[in-house]
Amino acid sequence: MLDKVEMKAIVEGLLFISGEEGIDEKQIADVLQIDILSVKDILRDLIDQYTDQSRGMQIVELAGVYQFTTKQDHAPYFKRLINSPNSATLSQAALETLAIVAYKQPITRAEIEEIRGVKSERPLQSLVSKLLIKEVGRVEGTGRAILYGTTKDFLDHFGLKSLQELPPLPEKDDDTSLEEADLFFQRFQQNLVDN
Amino acid sequence: MLDKVEMKAIVEGLLFISGEEGIDEKQIADVLQIDILSVKDILRDLIDQYTDQSRGMQIVELAGVYQFTTKQDHAPYFKRLINSPNSATLSQAALETLAIVAYKQPITRAEIEEIRGVKSERPLQSLVSKLLIKEVGRVEGTGRAILYGTTKDFLDHFGLKSLQELPPLPEKDDDTSLEEADLFFQRFQQNLVDN
Amino acid sequence: MDIYNVKLDAFEGPLDLLLHLITKAEVDIYDIPLSKITDQYMNYIHTMQRLELDVASEYLVMAATLLAIKSKMLLPKQEEEIYNDEHDFVEEDDPREELMNRLIEYRRYKGAAETLKEKEKERGLIFSRTPSDLSPYVEEVKREPQRINASIYDMIDAFNQLLKRKQEKIPRKTKINREDFPIEKRMEEIIEQLNQANGRTMFFQLFDYEERSQLIVTFLAVLELMKAQKIICKQETNFSDISVCRWEGETFVG
Numbered sequence: 001m002l003d004k005v006e007m008k009a010i011v012e013g014l015l016f017i018s019g020e021e022g023i024d025e026k027q028i029a030d031v032l033q034i035d036i037l038s039v040k041d042i043l044r045d046l047i048d049q050y051t052d053q054s055r056g057m058q059i060v061e062l063a064g065v066y067q068f069t070t071k072q073d074h075a076p077y078f079k080r081l082i083n084s085p086n087s088a089t090l091s092q093a094a095l096e097t098l099a100i101v102a103y104k105q106p107i108t109r110a111e112i113e114e115i116r117g118v119k120s121e122r123p124l125q126s127l128v129s130k131l132l133i134k135e136v137g138r139v140e141g142t143g144r145a146i147l148y149g150t151t152k153d154f155l156d157h158f159g160l161k162s163l164q165e166l167p168p169l170p171e172k173d174d175d176t177s178l179e180e181a182d183l184f185f186q187r188f189q190q191n192l193v194d195n
Numbered sequence: 196m197l198d199k200v201e202m203k204a205i206v207e208g209l210l211f212i213s214g215e216e217g218i219d220e221k222q223i224a225d226v227l228q229i230d231i232l233s234v235k236d237i238l239r240d241l242i243d244q245y246t247d248q249s250r251g252m253q254i255v256e257l258a259g260v261y262q263f264t265t266k267q268d269h270a271p272y273f274k275r276l277i278n279s280p281n282s283a284t285l286s287q288a289a290l291e292t293l294a295i296v297a298y299k300q301p302i303t304r305a306e307i308e309e310i311r312g313v314k315s316e317r318p319l320q321s322l323v324s325k326l327l328i329k330e331v332g333r334v335e336g337t338g339r340a341i342l343y344g345t346t347k348d349f350l351d352h353f354g355l356k357s358l359q360e361l362p363p364l365p366e367k368d369d370d371t372s373l374e375e376a377d378l379f380f381q382r383f384q385q386n387l388v389d390n
Numbered sequence: 391m392d393i394y395n396v397k398l399d400a401f402e403g404p405l406d407l408l409l410h411l412i413t414k415a416e417v418d419i420y421d422i423p424l425s426k427i428t429d430q431y432m433n434y435i436h437t438m439q440r441l442e443l444d445v446a447s448e449y450l451v452m453a454a455t456l457l458a459i460k461s462k463m464l465l466p467k468q469e470e471e472i473y474n475d476e477h478d479f480v481e482e483d484d485p486r487e488e489l490m491n492r493l494i495e496y497r498r499y500k501g502a503a504e505t506l507k508e509k510e511k512e513r514g515l516i517f518s519r520t521p522s523d524l525s526p527y528v529e530e531v532k533r534e535p536q537r538i539n540a541s542i543y544d545m546i547d548a549f550n551q552l553l554k555r556k557q558e559k560i561p562r563k564t565k566i567n568r569e570d571f572p573i574e575k576r577m578e579e580i581i582e583q584l585n586q587a588n589g590r591t592m593f594f595q596l597f598d599y600e601e602r603s604q605l606i607v608t609f610l611a612v613l614e615l616m617k618a619q620k621i622i623c624k625q626e627t628n629f630s631d632i633s634v635c636r637w638e639g640e641t642f643v644g
Contacts (some may be wrong), residue, residue, distance in 0.1 A: 005249045009249055011253040013252060013517075014272070016265065016519055017519055018276070019519040020520070027311070027519060030275075031275050035245065035303065036579070056207025057207065070212055075527065077208070077227070080529040082524040091521075092216060092521050092548055093524070094272050095547075095549075096549060102545065116552060167543075214519045264516040284510060285507075290507055291500060293503070295499050296505055298499070298502060310495055311403055313403030313498065325545075326547060326550055356510055364499075364502055367495075
């Protein structure tokens with residue numbers, strides 16, 4: 001049997017890894033094999049601990065789901081991180097979105113969100129404002145959703161002559177799917193022969 | 196000017212939002228507009244705090260960046276919730292190839308095959324698609340063979356801070372590792388006999 | 391049964407097989423009894439062929455090499471090779487030397503691979519989280535091309551992370567084999583769940599399980615609670631979702 005200190009540490013870890021999806025009391029109860037009441041008790045303790053001003057995160061509850069979030073007060077620093085000229089890198093969200101647009105264009109926002117599993121309006125906006133993607137058309141019919149595609153700036157930026165020069169996307173997992181790998185090597189060898 | 200408690204809270208928040216991408220000392224210094232030494236000082240404090248047994252996370256330095264991770268001891272509980280990131284472990288062929296690349300980079304496929312004594316296209320391709328190695332250049336002259344080197348993901352995958360942290364390559368006359376490896380074959384044969 | 395009758399892919403190639411034979415024979419790698427090891431190697435190859443396994447060409451090349459070294463060692467040394475010239479004493483080459491060096495070199499990396507495997511296993515015990523989406527913090531920038539520090543590989547890397555994330559997410563449901571999943575306990579949990587949801591929940595929400603036995607116990611628990619007049623189940627129309635309510639909350643309304 002775990003003691004309470006240990007259980008609290010594990011719950012802290014669970015909250016951490018469950019990220020923006022959060023975790024509910026029942027999931028915690030299942031993992032620790034304790035009852036819901038004890039879970040509530042541990043969560044209350046943890047929430048108290050994090051309320052302290054000296055902490056960088058807080059635990060919030062939304063519809064029975066608990067998650068760590070950052071503090072509103074620190075927003076200016078996160079802004080500085082993402083907008084700093086040294087790290088003028090694209091965010092993970094923007095890079096993911098860009099990869100999807102590059103390989104699947106023309107594509108709508110809904111389709112991108114389907115692949116990413118999260119809302120993607122902001123990364124799309126940020127890519128449009130950086131002139132890496134643009135509207136390339138509209139879906140026929142009702143709604144007439146915007147279709148996105150990459151721009152010439154996109155090619156310039158990544159040093160590509162054309163979209164054909166995009167490297168192949170990584171396979172999902174190749175050790176397990178040997179057939180895929182086999183196909184790859186057939187094509188690979190074909191290429192060698194052709195060139 | 197921020198006081199140290201506040202700065203510590205902000206660094207905690209920065210580590211949190213960076214997740215598995217991690218954040219380096221320079222980025223933190225830029226955001227807080229303080230020097231690297233003060234950043235090191237704050238990080239040391241935070242790392243200490245999280246070392247406490249009652250905590251569910253720890254701060255580790257991986258591939259040159261700092262990040263929050265869960266603790267090893269708690270792994271059994273998290274495995275109930277999610278797949279281990281490294282659950283799909285590498286094949287023996289991939290591991291051997293990777294070891295050669297890691298210690299002899301930059302290195303060509305032909306040189307790797309010379310050491311292993313077998314064709315190594317497949318493990319190389321698998322390592323490239325897993326982003327553990329990448330093309331780092333080409334050999335001058337005819338053929339222009341691809342030179343391979345390890346990536347940042349490689350360091351992360353094996354929990355290393357930097358390439359300097361690679362354990363030393365076994366000595367030429369050290370055959371202890373071999374004996375260990377051979378235990379595997381003994382067990383393997385035993386299994387064959389048993390079944 | 392032939393002792394070398396092991397699966398072909400248990401070895402990573404002819405060097406790996408040779409190392410195995412050498413270790414097994416407990417002989418010095420710097421002084422390999424070539425005749426013995428060659429015989430064992432050939433024995434292994436023949437066994438594989440008898441089992442109609444494809445023997446990769448590398449194994450056959452090595453077999454030829456071994457036989458060549460073996461025959462060289464059997465040949466009487468030629469005098470002019472030993473005493474080429476009075477002043478220029480040529481050291482006699484050990485025909486095994488090149489092979490020995492290759493084996494030793496290969497062994498080092500095989501050892502390193504073992505260490506990496508250990509490290510990989512250790513690393514697999516710690517978990518992190520997906521970075522937060524920072525795009526809400528991105529300041530609206532003027533519509534003009536910017537310098538961006540990202541390469542095409544950063545983009546592919548990001549896509550790979552996405553795949554990884556999706557892969558990790560599949561088994562989100564906790565799978566825990568509970569030995570005991572008593573109806574009484576499940577009944578309490580259902581009441582607790584109802585209390586949390588202001589006395590009303592959807593039927594399917596009670597069945598958040600993957601195990602058959604747990605589904606059955608939950609169903610029985612619902613029936614028991616209905617019989618004990620603790621809960622009431624309602625369905626507006628045929629095939630619509632069934633809602634489950636606390637009895638007290640519903641008697642007046644219904």
